Amino acid sequence: MIVRGLETSAKGMLSLLEMNDNIANNLSNVNTVGFKRGGLRFKDILESAVYSQQGSILRNNQSNYLGDISMGSQSLNYVHDFSQGALEKTGNKFDVAIEGDGFFKIRDIDGKESYTRNGSFVVNSDDYLVTKQGEYVLDVNNRRIRMIPEDFDPELFRDKMEIIIGEQGNIEMNSYDQKIPMQTIGVFDFSDKEDLFEIGDARFIPRDIQNNPELKSEKYSVQQGMLELSNTNVIREMINSISTTRNYESLTKVVTTNNELLQTAVSVGRLR
DSSP states (O other): OHHHHHHHHHHHHHHHHHHHHHHHHHHHTTTSTTOOOEEEEEEEOSOEEEEOOTTOSOOTTSOSEEEEEOOOEEEEEEEEOOOOOOEEEOOOTTBEEEEESOEEEEEOTTSOEEEESOOBEEEOTTSBEEETTSOEEBBTTSOBOBSSOTTSOHHHHHHHOEEEEOTTSEEEEEETTEEEEEEEBOEEEOSOGGGEEEEETTEEEESOTTTSOOEEOOSEEEEETEEEOOOOOHHHHHHHHHHHHHHHHHHHHHHHHHHHHHHHHHHHHHHO
């Protein structure tokens, strides 16, 4: 039993270390636009059934099965909390935030596509809508979004044209008294968000695109001049960190106690 106690405590300590790393990651991204806090799910391992011994007070018509006891736990999987983050007004006409479900779709220079809630966009030297890292923002038809019609003078566009992005992501250019419809920013979603894998910088890709294909999001609105902040709750994460630290300290004491008992048992065995 002493060795089993050491093993159970050690597995619990390893799980708490993983939990603490996850909390640290959430706190380090509290100012990352579009970040979704992560969490760990745990499972019991080496679960054993417990039965009563013969001669117990159980009646004859009752089962001697008392229940299960866990021999420890380990992390099962990493999940994200995709709840809505607070929206912050920036006043930048190319900043957009999604209120509701869905992700923006972006494509890097190598053609790799990913999904993000970070709508901090700019217009590059070729007049395409891109992320701060230079990745292209895609429209509803998976095309790059050019922020000026082909027959317009770029200098005139930059100085005097007004860009309006509607709640469905539709882009319009106001040219004096004329409204020129342009492309529509794509907002995509997935039926199984737990399948999404974070690749860094608040960007996600599906693990299994065949069984979890992208869908056109339905319940959303695009807000121009705003950004969605991280949904990490600093107070909650700090409380979790304190709780994790205390549990780790408790398991450390259990290991120390079991180690002393084991040393005593070994010494008694040698004396005999």
